[in-house]
Amino acid sequence: MDQVTVRFADGSSAAYPRGTQLAAVARDRGAGDALAARVDGVERDLATPLERDAAVEWLSFADPAGRAVFWHSSAHLLAQAVRELFPQAKLAIGPAIDDGFYYDFDIGRPFGPEDLARIEARMLELAARDERIERIAVPRAEAQRAFAAAGERYKAELLEGIADDPVSFYRQDGFQDMCRGPHLASTGPIRAIKLLSTSGAYWRGDERREMLQRIYGISFPAQAALDAHLARIEEAKRRDHRKVGRDLELFASVEEVGQGLPLWLPRGATVRRLLDRYITDLEGSLGYEHVHTPDLASVELYKISGHWDHYRDNMYPPMRVDGEELVLRPMNCPHHIMIYKHRQHSYRELPVRIAELGTMYRYERSGVLSGLARVRAMTLNDAHIFCRPDQLTDEFVGVVRLIQQAYRDLGLRGFWYRLSLRDPRDRTKFVQNDAMWSLAEAQLREAMRRLELDYEEAPGEASFYGPKLDVQVPNVLGKDETISTVQIDFYLPERFGLEYIGEDSQPRRPVMIHRGVISTLERMMAFLIEQYAGAFPLWLAPEQVRVLPIADRHVGYAHRVRSELAARGMRVEVDASSERTGHKIRAAQLMKIPYMLVVGDREAREGTVSVRSRSRGDEGSYALAAFVARVVDEAASRRHDDAPSAP
């Protein structure tokens, strides 16, 4: 009785004849949607025979790992279609990514939109044939010969980086590609495909090497899922902060001012001021001291900090005046350090928390600029905490609590924590001081434990001077963005010779924490615009209430209503145009103004307002005083629970 015992993820187990293929087990277990499987933790094709007892976990399209298999096979299908349509194409790499797949080709010319349509159509034809995908083992030498004969120099180079002999290939319908796998059992499940874009991409991500042509695509087991995905992309476009920023008159970029140098229009500047006040007040209540420092500094300051050596390429070149070399500051920390150094500090007064919404200038390469999200002049919600080593954990915990509070008020959700640590093997990217790193990393873990927060560790993602916590927030497309960051720094205190006087009246070295909570005002603005589709919660709305008089004779009463609200700090305008009420409502809705107050004969006579909410529509009549009280209260509560308005 030659059997193997299989344990499944649900805890059950079953016995099968040795050599049974996973596909047969899946059928037997009713796991018809399995695309591949994890066998003892290793991903395998369903064609894999079971040769010994094993733990098996099915991977379907519902699992990230299953999707990766699906998209990886889709990438092979893309390569097959391109190879059939462009026989001269040389293949590079084609992995699955978070949202689909891509494949890099060298075909000696770029792909155009018509090419994408043809390739996509060919992929669908190939998938419909439901060809079997099989894994084959090819002796290394044979693969080398084949690549050389076909001129597949990229594949040949990839093979050099692989130690296996034989190496695995996957073959479908006469097309084959060197690949580790696993893959789908056949091409049939790939029923809906969309090729989304083409772009240039450097071979191996190295800008000194060949520029290849990359095709991005996505695929699904069913058309409905593809349609839903494309609808999400459309929704993201509708919310794009660059479009909403223009439509709602929040900010503008003009060529005459320069690349990456946006102008904040009055409405956008209002939101910016509100964010500035909000975070400044919150920090003030938590013991931060706000300062103002200049946007320029002597280049000497950055030579001391070490930034000049590490970061010069991203700084604007120095201006020479009166024998001095000045640079636009690319960060604020050296200025804050000088404020700390301005006088002596006792161990009793630490921690010192110096904060500033400081404007910084970074020379970003032109290709990376994007709306407000990536600019060359930006104002960072920055602060530097100078503390004793024994205070580090407490201070770190305090910063994380501050972040949590800000996210509650701003309505940021779905975020997670990433501890970015050094890669101990990379001796060039990180400051060399093993004891310092170990201590800092241990203290961060301890703080996270005390906060009872889950986090992921990301080795190699630390900054050069110390480990950090990044708070990742998913944007409209579900992609994570780093919004807040808390960085431990033992390095700059050393560079600048920072001190405090200890209990024993001897000088000691403080530790620094660099932290940004709401990122730069530019990036936070971009993020919030997209999150709210421009329909800011009442407390952040640039115009909170608009009064709509029915006819000219009601304009006087409308202004009285406006004054009552303005006296309570509300931002209110009157639409005194000669349009019909429907038109005024439409205009206010399109500007996403939270409340519209319709006032006519009845309201003027009774001292009321007819309230319309942008999200809930007509809410009926309110006594003016009652509405004022309600709306003032709602703004103070910073509620952000009203649904985004329809387009």
Next chain:
RNA sequence: GCCCUCGUAGCUCAAUGGCAGAGCACCUCACUUGUAAUGAGGGGGUUACCGGUUCAAGUCCGGUCGAGGGCUCCA
């Protein structure tokens, strides 16, 4: 910076190599309006910029600038 795509009125978009147009917005006039667009009229353009091909260029070609999608970068 590199690859590709794109650049027409404030916005969204038309215009086979053959007279630069529409809707919205703006201005004027009339209407005095009750919960998502009242009607009529008017102004607004070196078709991003520079050069070339052509009898003729928004359209074709080259360059520059800018934007977008990626690559690279993000201490």
